[in-house]
Amino acid sequence: xxxxxxxxxxxxxxxxxxxxxxxxxxxxxxxxxxxxxxxxxxxxxxxxxxxxxxxxxxxxxxxxxxxxxxxxxxxxxxxxxxxxxxxxxxxxxxxxxxxxxxxxxxxxxxxxxxxxxxxxxxxxxxxxxxxxxxxxxxxxxxxxxxxxxxxxxxxxxxxxxxxxxxxxxxxxxxxxxxxxxxxxxxxxxxxxxxxxxxxxxxxxxxxxxxxxxxxxxxxxxxxxxxxxxxxxxxxxxxxxxxxxxxxxxxxxxxxxxxxxxxxxxxxxxxxxxxxxxxxxxxxx
Amino acid sequence: xxxxxxxxxxxxxxxxxxxxxxxxxxxxxxxxxxxxxxxxxxxxxxxxxxxxxxxxxxxxxxxxxxxxxxxxxxxxxxxxxxxxxxxxxxxxxxxxxxxxxxxxxxxxxxxxxxxxxxxxxxxxxxxxxxxxxxxxxxxxxxxxxxxxxxxxxxxxxxxxxxxxxxxxxxxxxxxxxxxxxxxxxxxxxxxxxxxxxxxxxxxxxxxxxxxxxxxxxxxxxxxxxxxxxxxxxxxxxxxxxxxxxxxxxxxxxxxxxxxxxxxxxxxxxxxxxxxxx
Ligand SMILES: Nc1ncnc2c1ncn2[C@@H]1O[C@H](COP(=O)(O)OP(=O)(O)OP(=O)(O)O)[C@@H](O)[C@H]1O
Ligand SMILES: [Mg+2]
Numbered sequence: 001x002x003x004x005x006x007x008x009x010x011x012x013x014x015x016x017x018x019x020x021x022x023x024x025x026x027x028x029x030x031x032x033x034x035x036x037x038x039x040x041x042x043x044x045x046x047x048x049x050x051x052x053x054x055x056x057x058x059x060x061x062x063x064x065x066x067x068x069x070x071x072x073x074x075x076x077x078x079x080x081x082x083x084x085x086x087x088x089x090x091x092x093x094x095x096x097x098x099x100x101x102x103x104x105x106x107x108x109x110x111x112x113x114x115x116x117x118x119x120x121x122x123x124x125x126x127x128x129x130x131x132x133x134x135x136x137x138x139x140x141x142x143x144x145x146x147x148x149x150x151x152x153x154x155x156x157x158x159x160x161x162x163x164x165x166x167x168x169x170x171x172x173x174x175x176x177x178x179x180x181x182x183x184x185x186x187x188x189x190x191x192x193x194x195x196x197x198x199x200x201x202x203x204x205x206x207x208x209x210x211x212x213x214x215x216x217x218x219x220x221x222x223x224x225x226x227x228x229x230x231x232x233x234x235x236x237x238x239x240x241x242x243x244x245x246x247x248x249x250x251x252x253x254x255x256x257x258x259x260x261x262x263x264x265x266x267x268x269x270x271x272x273x274x275x276x277x278x279x280x281x282x283x284x
Numbered sequence: 285x286x287x288x289x290x291x292x293x294x295x296x297x298x299x300x301x302x303x304x305x306x307x308x309x310x311x312x313x314x315x316x317x318x319x320x321x322x323x324x325x326x327x328x329x330x331x332x333x334x335x336x337x338x339x340x341x342x343x344x345x346x347x348x349x350x351x352x353x354x355x356x357x358x359x360x361x362x363x364x365x366x367x368x369x370x371x372x373x374x375x376x377x378x379x380x381x382x383x384x385x386x387x388x389x390x391x392x393x394x395x396x397x398x399x400x401x402x403x404x405x406x407x408x409x410x411x412x413x414x415x416x417x418x419x420x421x422x423x424x425x426x427x428x429x430x431x432x433x434x435x436x437x438x439x440x441x442x443x444x445x446x447x448x449x450x451x452x453x454x455x456x457x458x459x460x461x462x463x464x465x466x467x468x469x470x471x472x473x474x475x476x477x478x479x480x481x482x483x484x485x486x487x488x489x490x491x492x493x494x495x496x497x498x499x500x501x502x503x504x505x506x507x508x509x510x511x512x513x514x515x516x517x518x519x520x521x522x523x524x525x526x527x528x529x530x531x532x533x534x535x536x537x538x539x540x541x542x543x544x545x546x547x548x549x550x551x552x553x554x555x556x557x558x559x560x561x
Contacts, residue, residue, distance in 0.1 A: 077463060095467040107460035111482040120478055124468040174468070 023050035029083035045236035058221035061231030100176035115151040141173040161192035181213040371514040379438025387446030395454025412444035416505040434506040442499035446491040453487025493550040
C-alpha cells in the first residue's frame with residue numbers, strides 16, 4: 001500500500017482538478033494569519049485549490065489544523081489575510097445564502113418549531129415568493145429528512161439527530177450553490193450517523209449543489225466524497241494531498257466496502273494522518 | 285416480597301395525618317411570622333418599643349376602619365386604602381411603563397453597539413446608585429410641577445435594572461444565532477423580531493421583575509413631593525406628620541403586601557411569556 005502514497009505534497013490527481021483559471025470555486029494563494037498575544041499566528045499558508053460545480057468535497061486533518069478556518073473563508077465568516085477565494089468569478093467577502101452553512105452546534109432557534117426554523121430561512125432568502133410556495137418548500141424539505149411528523153415540535157423537544165436533520169433541511173431549503181458542513185455528524189451515534197449520511201447523499205443527488213464538508217471520519221469521507229482534501233498539521237497548514245474517490249454513484253455502503261480500492265484509499269488516508277502527519281509531529 | 289405494614293401512599297389518609305405530613309412546608313413560615321408578631325406584641329405592650337402593638341391595629345378606631353372599609357370614600361383625601369393604592373399604582377404604572385420603554389430601547393442600543401456602551405456605561409453605573417429620595421429635589425427643579433416630578437422619580441429608579449439587563453441579554457445572543465442571521469442576510473427588522481427579542485427576552489424579564497419592585501419602593505419618595513394628593517405614599521407621610529403611628533404601620537404593611545403581589549405577578553408573567561430555554 002505504501003506504493004499508493006504520493007511523494008509530492010501537492011499530489012492532487014490531475015484528472016479531477018479543473019483548470020484553475022475558471023473553476024467554479026477556487027482558493028488562490030490563500031493564507032490566514034491571526035494576530036495573537038505572542039505575535040502573528042499563521043493558520044493556513046498559501047492554499048491553492050479548485051473545486052468543480054456539483055462536487056462533493058470532504059476535508060480531513062488533525063484538530064486545530066485550520067479546517068474550519070478554511071471553510072469559513074468560503075462561507076464568508078473569515079476573510080483571507082492574503083490571497084482570495086473566488087466563487088463564480090466573484091471574490092467572496094461576506095456571508096450570503098448562496099453559501100449556506102450547517103453549523104457545528106446546529107444553530108437552530110430554540111423558540112421556534114422545526115417548521116418555523118426552516119420557514120424563517122426560506123422567508124428571509126426569498127421574501128417575494130408567494131406564501132403558498134414558501135410553505136411548500138418548507139414542507140418538502142422537512143419531508144426529505146423524514147421530519148414531517150416532528151415538524152411542529154419545538155427544537156428543545158428534538159433529539160440530536162433530529163436537530164441535525166432540521167439544520168440540513170434548513171440549509172437545503174434555500175437552494176444554496178455551495179453547502180458547507182462543519183463536522184455535521186460528529187456528535188451522533190453510529191446508526192443515526194449512517195442514516196443521515198445516506199439522506200444527505202440522496203438529497204445531494206437531486207439538488208447537485210457543491211458540498212464542502214469537514215469530517216474526522218475516513219469512512220464517512222470515502223462513502224460521501226468525490227475528493228478528499230487532507231490537510232497537514234498547523235501552524236501554517238497546507239493541503240497535503242487531495243485523494244480521488246472514484247466509486248460510482250449512487251453508492252451503496254456494502255458494495256464499496258467490498259471494493260479492494262476502498263482499503264487502498266483508506267490506508268492511504270490513515271497513513272497520511274497517522275504516519276506522515278501524526279498529531280505529535282510539528283509539520284515541517 | 286418484603287412484608288410491609290404501612291398503607292399504600294395516597295390511600296385514605298386522615299386529615300390530621302395529612303397536616304402532619306405536609307407540615308414541613310407551612311410550619312416554619314408560620315412559626316417565623318407568628319413568632320415575630322408575638323415578640324413585637326410583647327415588646328410594645330411592655331413599652332420597650334414605641335410602635336403600637338400589632339393587635340392595636342384592630343382595636344384602634346382609625347386603623348380598624350381602614351382595614352375593614354378599604355372602599356370608603358368621604359371625598360378629598362379621606363378615602364379607603366383601596367383608592368389610595370389605586371392612585372399610587374396608576375402613578376407607578378406610568379413611571380414604570382416609561383422606564384420599560386426607554387430602558388429596553390436604550391438597552392438594546394448599547395447591547396448592539398459596544399462603543400456607545402463604553403461611552404455611557406460609567407454614567408449609568410453612577411446614576412443607578414443614586415437613591416430615589418435624592419432624585420426628589422432634582423425632579424422638582426427639573427419639572428417645577430408635582431405630577432411629572434413624581435413620575436420621573438419612579439421612572440429614574442426603575443429604569444436601571446431594565447436597561448442593564450436588556451443590554452446584557454443582547455450581548456449574550458449566541459454567536460451561532462448571529463451567524464445564521466448573517467448567512468441568511470436577514471433584514472435588521474427580521475433579526476430584531478425573530479432573533480434578538482426572543483433571545484434577550486429572559487434577560488429583559490429579569491430586569492422588568494427587579495424594576496417593578498423598585499418602582500413600587502420609590503412610591504413614598506415620589507409622593508412626598510406631592511402633598512395633598514391621593515396615594516399610599518402620601519398617606520404614610522401625612523400620618524407621620526399628624527403622628528398617627530398606627531396608620532404608618534398599617535400603610536407600611538400594606539405597601540409590602542402590594543409589592544409582594546406585584547413581584548409574584550411579574551414572576552408568573554415571566555414563566556408564561558418567556559419561552560423555556
Ligand atoms: N479568532 C482566532 N484568533 C486566533 N487564533 C484562532 C482564531 N480562530 C482560530 N484560531 C486558531 O487557528 C487554528 C485553526 O483553528 P480551526 O478552528 O480552523 O481548526 P479546525 O481544524 O477546525 O479544528 P477542529 O477539528 O478542532 O475543529 C487553531 O490553532 C486555533 O487556535
Ligand atoms: Mg473546526
